[in-house]
Amino acid sequence: MTTTRLSPDDNVATALTPLKPGEHGAVEPIPRGHKLALRDIAAGEKVQKYAQTIGFASEDIVAGAHVHTHNLAFRTVEATYEFATNLRPVTPAETQDTFMGYRRDTGRVGTRNYIAVLTSVNCSATAARMIAQAFTPEIMAQYPNVDGVVAFVHGTGCGMGGDGTGFEALQRVMWGYARNPNIGAVLMAGLGCEMNQIDWLVEAYGLKPGPFFQSMNIQDVGGLRKTVDMGIAKINAMLPLVNEATRTPCPASELMVGLQCGGSDAWSGISANPAVGHACDLLVAQGGTGVLAETPEIYGAEHLLTARAVDETVGGKLIELIDWWEDYTTRNKGSMDNNPSPGNKKGGLTTILEKSLGAAAKGGTSPLTGVYKYAEEVTAKGFTFMDSPGYDPASVTGQIASGCNLVCFTTGRGSAFGSKPSPCMKVATNSQMYDRLTDDMDVDAGKILTGAATIEEVGREIYEMWLRMASGEATKSEAQGLGDFEFVPWQIGAVM
Structure with missing residues (x-):
């Protein structure tokens, strides 16, 4: 298999390997991870991936052509928001998983001290x-x-x-x-x-x-x-x-995991992010909490999350955040499409819509139970959302302040991020980068792309590592001493 098409509704596929003209219908070179037009796409027509709009053709695109920044334009997509229309009830786990944690006087449990x-x-x-x-x-x-x-x-x-x-x-x-x-x-x-x-x-x-x-x-x-x-x-x-604190058995329901991505590529939404989403579902089934963040990186996918909101009040809070960000970028003479970064684009991502649809997959399929301000204490159990910029250090700082005692970070281009006091594990979207940055990556989700493992199998591997790291196992970023300089509160507003 040299390409992957994520939905029958898609008019592009992603190249799993570099394609030369004549290979798999390509009429020009297609870099690995980039998009191939599956049919002729007229100028102004929607380009579809994940069965969702990721942009609009800025010129006529012939079947087999490379679809990227030169011929795919960002345009705000008018979304119709529905609430609580795609709720998948959580089936509690049959057995209660545990980890060895620090039970505090507040009743909450730490994974570090x-x-x-x-x-x-x-x-x-x-x-x-x-x-x-x-x-x-x-x-x-x-x-x-x-x-x-x-x-x-x-x-x-x-x-x-x-x-x-x-x-x-x-x-x-x-x-x-x-x-x-x-x-x-x-x-x-x-x-x-x-x-x-x-x-x-x-x-x-x-x-x-x-x-x-x-x-x-x-x-x-x-x-x-x-x-x-x-x-x-x-x-x-x-x-x-x-030093008098000691680890004792604690239920997995006491875990709150910050779900994060950085240095994303075309594989993020295909391998690592869906696998983390499955791990989040496993945690939610245990009564635990996942905290998705980076509001600009769900832009264009927020309608999928509002449909999973437990009620209109929760979904409405998410829409209020989107409205705030649109105003924030406009008054600062920016654009929501300033993200993706150059590295993201080199990895195959083209517009913020494409990036967001992949990033949102980290939240799994469980109902959205709460939406919170930046660094606000997360009190709901289950899958939740916290407002933050897409800048990783600032976003993770907010998640830790919100109560996260673990962080899970997916990356495709590669990242050397780590955090304290909540340990951060990193999941590679592709095996080539995992092998190149082996001292920094904890899990290789690239196995999904080769068929060596399923999303569910890698998701289970990630979840089981959450339990081990919660019990004290050092992540690779921890072992290298990262976390002392990654505390970056989001600075908003005028400096005088």
């Missing part, structure tokens, strides 16, 4: 990093139940409006990291005069100062050196307390 040094503003970032760096591997070896001391620093927190979307999003991120179940204790560090005041955060979100939550600011303590010394002393007091 970190101490976080959180900053309210960029002005305290250096102090936070100095504090965390003081806890060397030799020191941490004395506390085997503590995964590390990590500084989560960012480039904002001041010079921003005191209210509105951006300020609220940053506060949700800080609050979300402070209460993520993978965090055993928190030290929060500020400068003192910033817009994003620590005292406000404590009061607004009900954080309780004590042995597991401490705060300080540079101006009150008396400068950088004294702040670093005080921070080290505070964490030295926390370490033996956090």
Whole structure:
């Protein structure tokens, strides 16, 4: 098989191998992963893949021609939204799967046990990093139940409006990291005069100062050196307390997995994403939660998700996000089709519509039970959605703040992403890239393309790795130390 046609309604197929003129009806070279016209397509006619519109022919396209950015144009597609019309009831799993996790006083369960040094503003970032760096591997070896001391620093927190979307999003991120179940204790560090005041955060979100939550600011303590010394002393007091936490058997229903993709290619929507979608369905059947994000990367596929919404209220929230993003890109003189990236296009993707239809497959087939703001706490069980940009670090930061204790990341072009405090596994869409980036990839979904495995089999492999990594097995990104610099809160609005 040299091409794959995903639906009888499609007028393009995807080349599984590079095609020369004369091969499989090609009239010109077709790169691997790119699209081949199955029939003549007139200028202005819809181009169909996944039985959905991915764009419009910008010129007449003959059968066998290469269909890509030179002859396929993006155009907004008017969608008719239906709600709760494609609900597939979840059949609870016959047996309850378990993992070894950290049961917190809040009742939630962590898959890791970190101490976080959180900053309210960029002005305290250096102090936070100095504090965390003081806890060397030799020191941490004395506390085997503590995964590390990590500084989560960012480039904002001041010079921003005191209210509105951006300020609220940053506060949700800080609050979300402070209460993520993978965090055993928190030290929060500020400068003192910033817009994003620590005292406000404590009061607004009900954080309780004590042995597991401490705060300080540079101006009150008396400068950088004294702040670093005080921070080290505070964490030295926390370490033996956090080390007392031990893993115990916990049900898979306590897992919340951030579903993410980056460096996508034409295979993303054919292999890795559907396999992750099946893993999500398996988790939902256990009573767990999957959190899809990246709103620009479901644009053009949102009608498929609203049909799976449990009711019109949930589906309506998703449409409100789409409307906000259309306005956001317009007022910033952008386009929703600015995504895909050059790398995505080189891998065979052409328009955001095509990319979105593949990206949405990570959500499986279960009903959509909740839609949330960026970094808002996810409280619903099942398959959910959180608003975020398509920029991977910012999106994952929001998912972790929302409560995700694991992250699953698909990639076709290749990614070296990793995250803390929630471990990130990576799924390769094709075997060539998996072999090339073997130190970074955890699962090879390219087996689906060759027929060596089914979507369901790879989905089961992914789900079973979720249980193992939740119990402490290191992912390849974790083993390489990734995650210290991938904390990137989404910065929205004016900087003044």
